[in-house]
Amino acid sequence: MHRDPVTSSDMNNATYSGQPLPELQNYIDGNFSTPAQDKQLTLTDANTGQPLQVRRSSDREQIQSALEAADQLHAQGSFEEMSGVERAELLERVADELAGDDYADIISRADSLTSGAIIRTTRKMAKLLPLVFRGAAAYLRAGHLDKLVPGPCGDVEYLRRPWGPALLIAPWNGPTAIGSHKVASALAAGAPCILKPSEFTPHSAIMMARAIHKAGLPKGAFQLTLGDRTIAGQMVEDPRIKAVSFTGGLSGGRAIARACADDFVPTQLELGGNNQLVVFEDADLDKAATGIAYGLTNLNGQWCRALGRLLVHESVKERLLDKVLSILATIRLGHSLDEESDMGPLVHKGQYDQIQRDLERLTSCGGRLLSATPLPQLPGYFIAPTLVDDCNATDTREEVFGPVAAVHTFKDDSEALVLANGTDLGLAGYVYSENTERAFAFARRMRTGGVKINGYSLLSIGEGTPRSAWGLSGLGEEGHAQSIEFFTGARVIGISPQDLLGGK
Structure with a gap:
């Protein structure tokens, strides 16, 4: 409200x-x-x-x-x-x-x-x-x-x-x-x-x-x-x-x-990133549901690696969504200074209005809004974390910078990969499968800067690894070494042999 x-x-x-x-x-x-x-x-x-x-x-x-x-x-x-x-x-x-x-x-x-x-x-x-x-x-x-x-x-x-x-x-x-x-x-x-x-x-x-x-x-x-x-x-x-x-x-x-x-x-x-989270039929659905809820609520969905599109195998979609909504029903959306709050408001009125326009656009494309988190009795810029089902994948290619993610289903790994690589953005990806060999093989083919498997976290998962941006998500890499070196150029100085004249 x-x-x-x-x-x-x-x-x-x-x-x-x-x-x-x-x-x-x-x-x-x-x-x-x-x-x-x-x-x-x-x-x-x-x-x-x-x-x-x-x-x-x-x-x-x-x-x-x-x-x-x-x-x-x-x-x-x-x-x-x-x-x-x-x-x-x-x-x-x-x-x-x-x-x-x-x-x-x-x-x-x-x-x-x-x-x-x-x-x-x-x-x-x-x-x-x-x-x-x-x-x-x-x-x-x-x-x-x-x-x-x-x-x-x-x-x-x-x-x-x-x-x-x-x-x-x-x-x-x-x-x-x-x-x-x-x-x-x-x-x-x-x-x-x-x-x-x-x-x-x-x-x-x-x-x-x-x-x-x-x-x-x-x-x-x-x-x-x-x-x-x-x-x-x-x-x-x-x-x-x-x-x-x-x-x-x-x-x-x-x-x-x-x-x-x-x-x-x-x-x-x-x-930015319209980040894809892929859930295969062999995934631990409780673990995946927790990751989805985190991707929607952390930093109120206002971060570049937040969840953008949920891609789920058609055989487990309904069970997974039930689990996600059950978790979202327990999220305490409240004042950001309240130690008991799990999620707070959007940053300002302009951002609030933009997310409302995004939701209106998606519903006009046939989207069905799924939400279970109660709104607080506060006059700030609060929007409950929301999944949008039933949209065509071509209507969800752009990033919504807030607690909103589209839901799409796939029949097999090939169709999942087409969906996962179906935007011009490539910042982060997430894969859930109990078959880690399968998960790694799929993640290697995702055109994105990084892929986390069976978990969703705010910080990097590998010491010294960069945060990279592909496509319209940006240019260059960030990290301790990468960012320091970005501000520098190489200078190479040494004693050289003298080549003979005429190339002899």
Whole structure:
């Protein structure tokens, strides 16, 4: 249920559960500053629609200051020329700061309130924050950016050095985990970076800026600019930006790719995924039903690897759906700060309205809505997790970024594979079968970045493995090693033999 939010002139001292939200500030060239009000728009409580803070957006002068500071530091070369051990020590100091002074509590509560993700999930993400910086530091200490390889005339230096200033654009879903991963990776690479968080969930970025400031990183190494996509567009098109890491929607990814194409600026794009979950007739249906419910409810269905299409063998469809609906009936959909809630609201009214339009479109295509989760008596942006049955597969090829998934049946493995590869997106896949040899064989043929078998989880399942995007799901790979190396180019230096003139 939902009611339109009320308006307010200024909520800069907004509180929740008796605690103030972090003040909305930029961090530019080593200094905090307050951006201008953003057209009287407000951040709202996803649970109630009530306003929390007036949104703020960087002006052109602030953006230019951030670009200039990053460019100057890179031109000086001091940050790039630090040894890996020296940069690792800086990252460890950031991690130490983030591990104390209630950072996790402030971040998790702010993220829950603004994004709608339940506090149990945002708390886990916030507590992982120091580990992200420690992981990047460990990668540097292992010497991965400075190696010696054999050459014909002695050892050859194989160095990875930063392209230059990097623009990091983080989304409103998972702002802490995604934002921190980008920041730690860029800093580890020696790339001065500018973080542009989502205008809807900026608080974890502000808290990271505070920790980085206290850790004493060089001015210009990390900067934070608040605002919407228009300020990101200004920075993407600036020639001082030498790499862009973006997580968000397909239209935004396409715009960034076009802006970067002429000058071949490296781009790392993680966009979206209409992720397929395949249930074979020999699957453990209780296990599969749990995975389906998780895929619909984790982060309120608002994450890039959420369930998009359920592909189930026709012989077990009805039994499986009964089990899924039984689980969904036990899901407590409620306030995101309630420790007992299993699922919270959508992030804001625009997202709520979009999901309603998606459901209307699917029902107009013949879809039958299946849902069993009671709605709470709250005026926020709540939508119960919903399966949509009876649609044609051609009508469900596009991603619905919310707690909604289509259901399709198949008769055999060949038909299942056609369905599984039947979209232009390829981020994640899931396979349930008690015959693991069969499951692996099928998963290897799925055109997607990763496939998890007989389980559904938020984090990666293999240490050191990348998160890859295929098709319209993006470009490039993410992970500790992959993301750090994205911000760098190879430089190979060594003594060479002299070939004879004339090719003799």
